[in-house]
Amino acid sequence: MNGLTFHRKIEENTGLLIFGILFVxxxxxxxxxxxxxxxxxxxxxSANTRPYTAVELTGRDIYxxxxxVVCHSQQIRPLIAEVERYGPYSRAGEFxxxxxxxxxxxxxxxxxxRIGGKYSDDWHRLHLLDPRAVVPNSIMPAYPWLAxxxxxxxxxxxxxxxxxxxxxxxxxxEQIANAEADLExxxxxxxxxxxxxxxGTGFSEEDAGMQGGAH
Amino acid sequence: MQAVENKIYQDKIVIRLIQFSVIWAVIxxxxxVYIAAELVWPTIDFGQFWLSYGRLRPVHTNGVIFxxxxxxxxxxxxxxxxxxxxxxxxxxxxxxxxxxxxxxIVLLGALSLLAGWNTTKEYAELEWPFDIAIxxxxxxxxxxxxxxxxxxxIKPIYISNWFYGALIxxxxxxxxxxxxxxxxxxxxxxxAYAGAQDAVVQWWYGHxxxxxxxxxxxxxxxxxxxxxxxxxxxxxxxxxxxAFWAFVYAYIWAxxxxxxxxxxxEWVQSLGVVMSVILLAPSWATLVNGVMTVSTxxxxxxxxxxxxxxxxxxxxYGLATFEGPMMAIRSVNVVSHFTDWTIGHVHSxxxxxxxxxxxxxxxxxxxxxxxxxxxxxxxxxxHFWLAFAxxxxxxxxxxxxxxxxxxxxxxxxxxxxxxxxxxxxMASMTPYYLLRLIAGLVFLLGTVLMAYNLFMTLKGQRAxxxxxxxxxxxxxxxx
Amino acid sequence: MSxxxxxxxxxxSLYQPQQAFAELARAxxxxxxxxxxxxxxxxxxxxxxxxxxxxxxxxRLGADQPLFxxxxxxxIISAGYFVxxxxxxxxxAIISRWMAKTYGASVSLGRxxxxxxxxxxxLAIASAAHLFPDVLVNVLVxxxxxxxxxxxxxxxxxxxxxxxxxxxxxxxSALMAWLLVAVVSLLGISMSLWVLGVGPLLGV
Numbered sequence: 001m002n003g004l005t006f007h008r009k010i011e012e013n014t015g016l017l018i019f020g021i022l023f024v025x026x027x028x029x030x031x032x033x034x035x036x037x038x039x040x041x042x043x044x045x046s047a048n049t050r051p052y053t054a055v056e057l058t059g060r061d062i063y064x065x066x067x068x069v070v071c072h073s074q075q076i077r078p079l080i081a082e083v084e085r086y087g088p089y090s091r092a093g094e095f096x097x098x099x100x101x102x103x104x105x106x107x108x109x110x111x112x113x114r115i116g117g118k119y120s121d122d123w124h125r126l127h128l129l130d131p132r133a134v135v136p137n138s139i140m141p142a143y144p145w146l147a148x149x150x151x152x153x154x155x156x157x158x159x160x161x162x163x164x165x166x167x168x169x170x171x172x173x174e175q176i177a178n179a180e181a182d183l184e185x186x187x188x189x190x191x192x193x194x195x196x197x198x199x200g201t202g203f204s205e206e207d208a209g210m211q212g213g214a215h
Numbered sequence: 216m217q218a219v220e221n222k223i224y225q226d227k228i229v230i231r232l233i234q235f236s237v238i239w240a241v242i243x244x245x246x247x248v249y250i251a252a253e254l255v256w257p258t259i260d261f262g263q264f265w266l267s268y269g270r271l272r273p274v275h276t277n278g279v280i281f282x283x284x285x286x287x288x289x290x291x292x293x294x295x296x297x298x299x300x301x302x303x304x305x306x307x308x309x310x311x312x313x314x315x316x317x318x319x320i321v322l323l324g325a326l327s328l329l330a331g332w333n334t335t336k337e338y339a340e341l342e343w344p345f346d347i348a349i350x351x352x353x354x355x356x357x358x359x360x361x362x363x364x365x366x367x368x369i370k371p372i373y374i375s376n377w378f379y380g381a382l383i384x385x386x387x388x389x390x391x392x393x394x395x396x397x398x399x400x401x402x403x404x405x406x407a408y409a410g411a412q413d414a415v416v417q418w419w420y421g422h423x424x425x426x427x428x429x430x431x432x433x434x435x436x437x438x439x440x441x442x443x444x445x446x447x448x449x450x451x452x453x454x455x456x457x458a459f460w461a462f463v464y465a466y467i468w469a470x471x472x473x474x475x476x477x478x479x480x481e482w483v484q485s486l487g488v489v490m491s492v493i494l495l496a497p498s499w500a501t502l503v504n505g506v507m508t509v510s511t512x513x514x515x516x517x518x519x520x521x522x523x524x525x526x527x528x529x530x531x532y533g534l535a536t537f538e539g540p541m542m543a544i545r546s547v548n549v550v551s552h553f554t555d556w557t558i559g560h561v562h563s564x565x566x567x568x569x570x571x572x573x574x575x576x577x578x579x580x581x582x583x584x585x586x587x588x589x590x591x592x593x594x595x596x597x598h599f600w601l602a603f604a605x606x607x608x609x610x611x612x613x614x615x616x617x618x619x620x621x622x623x624x625x626x627x628x629x630x631x632x633x634x635x636x637x638x639x640x641m642a643s644m645t646p647y648y649l650l651r652l653i654a655g656l657v658f659l660l661g662t663v664l665m666a667y668n669l670f671m672t673l674k675g676q677r678a679x680x681x682x683x684x685x686x687x688x689x690x691x692x693x694x
Numbered sequence: 695m696s697x698x699x700x701x702x703x704x705x706x707s708l709y710q711p712q713q714a715f716a717e718l719a720r721a722x723x724x725x726x727x728x729x730x731x732x733x734x735x736x737x738x739x740x741x742x743x744x745x746x747x748x749x750x751x752x753x754r755l756g757a758d759q760p761l762f763x764x765x766x767x768x769x770i771i772s773a774g775y776f777v778x779x780x781x782x783x784x785x786x787a788i789i790s791r792w793m794a795k796t797y798g799a800s801v802s803l804g805r806x807x808x809x810x811x812x813x814x815x816x817l818a819i820a821s822a823a824h825l826f827p828d829v830l831v832n833v834l835v836x837x838x839x840x841x842x843x844x845x846x847x848x849x850x851x852x853x854x855x856x857x858x859x860x861x862x863x864x865x866x867s868a869l870m871a872w873l874l875v876a877v878v879s880l881l882g883i884s885m886s887l888w889v890l891g892v893g894p895l896l897g898v
């Protein structure tokens with residue numbers, strides 16, 4: 001029986017064809033995904049990386065809602081120019097509390113992984129309200145509505161923390177109980193700025209030797 | 216005889232899906248043109264959150280892929296599976312449910328994206344209620360499709376059906392695995408995976424959604440409609456067998472090339488490169504098969520604008536399937552990653568390949584389904600040149616922009632300091648973005664002309680004339 | 695058997711393409727003669743223009759500061775550019791001749807060489823834009839030249855290679871696919887070379 005007559009069997013049997021496609025396409029996925037999903041070093045937090053606080057998490061959810069990730073990456077590659085421009089390159093351990101990951105695929109604007117602490121809160125506020133007021137040639141949209149909405153309205157923060165705890169993020173009962181109070185009086189813009197200011201601060205020199213970026 | 220044949224095939228649903236597909240094409244490309252304009256004039260969102268770039272972009276991508284693309288694949292899949300099986304659609308009511316439920320998902324999905332429901336996973340932005348709905352409708356799609364194949368009257372399953380079949384099966388697998396998440400509320404969930412692991416899962420999905428939907432699914436279209444329109448059997452059956460399995464096996468590995476130099480294990484990246492380059496072989500095997508099939512059917516070009524689109528779509532397919540593996544090589548990727556070159560690459564595929572093959576197929580199908588001549592062949596020919604010019608302009612503009620960005624970002628001077636400020640590089644992109652906007656407008660104009668042309672062709676629709684395809688005498692019809 | 699065609703006629707294809715194509719269809723030129731008297735000179739233009747332009751003004755990729763490279767680097771880049779164009783011309787002419795059988799077109803290599811050069815001629819002349827090495831200016835000048843070249847390709851094949859217009863259209867599209875792949879390869883190879891250290895200084 002040559003290859004083609006064997007193949008005729010497959011192409012005359014619907015079940016075999018379905019199974020064949022499923023089997024052949026699953027191989028690559030399994031070989032790639034299973035080791036990655038079980039690799040502990042990818043799940044181990046860097047020394048200075050901790051779960052997002054209630055305010056930071058809310059800011060991050062606003063970042064997701066406005067889809068900032070389509071123009072801003074959060075992934076500094078281990079290249080001389082990139083490290084010089086943005087700071088220490090990104091390590092896998094810094095992202096273990098990122099659900100989903102926020103690395104992005106496009107830099108219409110600059111990378112934001114180490115944006116935390118580079119500009120003042122006031123600068124961010126001005127920039128978000130009118131980007132061209134601080135960066136004359138900027139093509140970033142303005143986000144005036146963020147200043148008008150209360151951070152507490154962004155979503156049920158208690159539920160969010162509870163869900164994340166179920167996914168393995170080490171939140172204490174106290175953190176969850178105080179979550180709503182933490183957001184009290186803050187606008188969405190405040191929360192977003194808190195998130196931006198903590199970005200990239202989970203970096204630790206100890207990570208340098210760890211599995212992460214490639215050279 | 217006519218009455219009997221009318222009962223054989225369910226074609227109303229094909230027409231309806233083509234209509235939806237064309238409507239989505241016009242809407243989604245318009246949104247694309249609008250966000251292209253926002254990159255030139257950033258204030259034209261007028262401070263409205265629902266006009267903001269970040270919210271509109273996934274509407275553009277989802278509209279094109281799931282509105283325009285999937286509707287076209289459902290239409291052509293339903294059309295061809297009936298004819299290659301010599302039976303009517305299995306569970307026609309379920310098929311109608313799939314048709315309308317899918318449109319509802321895309322429409323409500325677009326509205327939810329405007330409202331800010333967004334998982335931010337590229338091409339899987341819709342939140343969990345939609346993910347569940349998509350899974351259900353997709354399985355129904357599979358039931359209709361494979362049900363039709365199961366009751367076929369021709370023994371072998373024709374090659375186009377394998378590609379449509381792979382589309383259904385693999386997309387279902389990718390969708391379910393990648394969308395796993397824990398809901399917080401109706402509009403919010405957190406991914407089951409975190410950080411680097413999430414990145415690998417997402418690009419396993421993202422790359423193969425492109426692979427099995429935008430490449431594989433549309434290859435199903437090629438394998439049925441190209442021989443049909445050309446009036447020739449596929450050039451090499453053996454080649455298509457080999458190409459199919461190699462394609463299904465190799466494609467799935469290539470996702471990590473979206474994560475070069477990112478914080479994922481190096482072996483995953485290397486494997487991604489190797490398999491991406493290997494992928495060129497099955498991709499081009501199909502290209503050769505298509506080109507050789509059409510090369511003897513040149514007289515048809517005189518009368519059929521459909522064939523022109525399909526011929527050109529193969530040229531851009533050749534480009535996109537070569538460019539992809541090339542950009543997966545690390546020394547190219549280090550420059551091209553994060554730049555507009557990626558956007559150009561996507562559009563050489565989406566405009567030059569997916570849209571053109573679909574437009575060609577629609578120009579072929581709609582007159583046959585309507586039982587009358589195409590309203591205007593001249594308009595279709597004009598559309599051909601608009602689509603060609605628009606695509607070329609788009610690609611060239613993004614090549615120039617992408618290469619400039621990549622080089623300027625990385626450029627350092629003799630003492631090792633960065634040569635250029637990011638803000639200046641960004642600002643210097645505006646002329647290219649303007650060129651891209653013009654390219655999009657030209658392409659959109661062509662698409663609108665097609666919508667008008669097809670609408671006029673469908674108006675005054677008459678009974679459908681059915682001509683079953685010739686059956687290879689080697690295979691008996693069981694009935 | 696071999697009948698020649700004057701290089702002047704070939705150069706004239708820039709503004710009288712149809713006459714030039716028709717004359718080419720009557721000739722059986724030798725490919726070597728076509729190359730030496732016609733193609734070579736056009737191929738030399740872009741590298742020379744780019745060398746002069748880049749040495750005097752430096753490449754502007756959009757940002758304020760031009761990108762200057764050492765004379766040595768520029769010479770290497772220009773030589774590489776010339777070799778790439780040379781490779782592009784020969785490979786395209788040979789592929790075109792190889793395809794000709796499938797599409798029932800003339801198989802005279804000289805004609806293919808002449809036709810491909812005619813198609814590239816607008817681009818070669820438009821490469822004068824390299825004298826002002828600003829990427830945007832070059833893109834703006836080269837886009838119309840590319841469109842004109844594509845028009846020459848689609849309209850020239852049926853006439854010059856004597857095949858029905860429909861078959862010519864198929865052949866032109868097949869060549870388009872090759873040309874697109876060739877151009878993107880050139881981009882990819884350039885990027886790789888730059889990353890490896892030939893060309894502008896990159897921090898990778």
